[in-house]
Amino acid sequence: MTMGSNASSVCATALxxxxxxxGAHAAAAPEYPTKPVRIVVSTATGAGPDVVxxxxxxxxxxxxxQPIVVDARPGAxxxxxxxxxxxxxxxxxxxxxxxxxxxxxxLMMERHLMAEDFAPVGLVATTxxxxxxxxxxxxxxxxxxxVYAKAKPGQLLYGSSGSGTTSHLCMESFNATAGxxxxxxxxxxxxxxxxxxxxxxxxxTCASALSWQSLKGGRVRGLGVTTSARSSxxxxxxxxxxxxxxxxxxxxxxxxxxxxxxxEIIAKINSALVKVLKAPDVQERFIGMGAEAVxxxxxxxxxxLRSESAKWGKVLRDADIRPTK
Numbered sequence: 001m002t003m004g005s006n007a008s009s010v011c012a013t014a015l016x017x018x019x020x021x022x023g024a025h026a027a028a029a030p031e032y033p034t035k036p037v038r039i040v041v042s043t044a045t046g047a048g049p050d051v052v053x054x055x056x057x058x059x060x061x062x063x064x065x066q067p068i069v070v071d072a073r074p075g076a077x078x079x080x081x082x083x084x085x086x087x088x089x090x091x092x093x094x095x096x097x098x099x100x101x102x103x104x105x106x107l108m109m110e111r112h113l114m115a116e117d118f119a120p121v122g123l124v125a126t127t128x129x130x131x132x133x134x135x136x137x138x139x140x141x142x143x144x145x146x147v148y149a150k151a152k153p154g155q156l157l158y159g160s161s162g163s164g165t166t167s168h169l170c171m172e173s174f175n176a177t178a179g180x181x182x183x184x185x186x187x188x189x190x191x192x193x194x195x196x197x198x199x200x201x202x203x204x205t206c207a208s209a210l211s212w213q214s215l216k217g218g219r220v221r222g223l224g225v226t227t228s229a230r231s232s233x234x235x236x237x238x239x240x241x242x243x244x245x246x247x248x249x250x251x252x253x254x255x256x257x258x259x260x261x262x263x264e265i266i267a268k269i270n271s272a273l274v275k276v277l278k279a280p281d282v283q284e285r286f287i288g289m290g291a292e293a294v295x296x297x298x299x300x301x302x303x304x305l306r307s308e309s310a311k312w313g314k315v316l317r318d319a320d321i322r323p324t325k
Contacts, residue, residue, distance in 0.1 A: 048210025077105025
C-alpha cells in the first residue's frame with residue numbers, strides 16, 4: 001500500500017469515527033422541552049411577579065409549543081417558592097421567577113440563597129418602588145409625610161410584604177434617612193398590604209411600580225419613586241431623593257433553575273427568554289405594567305446575583321434584621 005493510499009485510509013477512518021461520535025452526541029443531546037414547564041412565583045396570584053411570569057409563559061408557550069404553568073407559592077419571604085424549586089428535578093422543567101425581595105428573604109433566612117444554590121437563567125426585568133400613602137392621610141408629598149411623621153412619632157403604620165422584603169428594607173431606609181419613626185406591620189403578601197392601604201388600616205407602604213400601576217386612581221396617593229432621577233416607568237411622580245437626599249432603591253426580577261440543571265438546557269431557556277424579552281410587544285407590555293424588560297446571559301445574571309447578595313446581606317446585618325419567630 002502506498003503512502004497516498006495509507007493517508008486516504010487513515011483520513012476515511014478518522015471521518016468515520018468523527019461521524020459516529022457526532023451522531024452519538026446528537027442522539028444524547030436532550031430535546032427540550034417535551035412537556036409542560038413550570039414557573040414558580042413567590043407571590044399571590046395577580047401580584048406583579050405573577051403577571052410577569054404569565055406574560056413570559058404565554059410567549060414561551062408560543063415559541064416552544066408546550067404549556068407554561070405558573071405556580072404561585074407565596075409566603076415565608078420567598079422561601080416557599082425557593083424550596084419548591086430547589087427540591088425539583090434539575091431538568092429544566094421547573095424554574096423560579098425570583099425577585100430582589102425573594103433574594104433578600106433567603107439571605108435573611110440563610111437558606112436556598114439565590115446566588116449560590118440555584119442555576120442562573122437570566123435577568124427578566126427591572127423596576128422601581130413607589131412610596132405610597134392611604135388617601136385618608138393628609139399629606140401630598142414626601143416632604144409633608146416626613147413633617148407629619150415627625151409630629152406623630154410611632155403613630156403611623158407602614159405595611160410590607162414581610163420582614164426582610166424589599167418593601168420592608170425600603171421603608172426602614174426611608175425612616176433612617178428621614179430621621180422618623182413609623183411602625184412596621186408585616187404581611188404575607190403584597191396584595192394584602194395594598195388592600196389594607198386602600199382601607200386605611202396601614203397608612204404608608206413602599207410598593208413596586210408593578211403593583212402601583214394597578215393602584216392608580218384608587219384610594220391611595222403616590223408621593224415619589226425610589227430613584228435618584230425621574231423614572232419613565234412612573235413619570236407622574238417625582239423622585240423621593242428630591243426631598244430626601246441620598247435615598248434610592250431599585251428592584252429586579254430574574255429566572256433561576258435548580259442548581260444542577262444542565263448548562264445546555266439553561267442555554268436553550270436563556271436563548272428563548274432573550275428573544276421573548278426583545279420583542280417590541282413584550283417590551284410595551286412591561287412598560288405598561290411598570291417594568292422594563294432587561295435580558296442577560298446566565299453568567300451576567302449570576303454575577304449580578306452575587307453583587308446584589310453582598311450588598312443587601314450587609315444591609316441586613318447592619319440593621320440587625322432577622323427572621324420573625
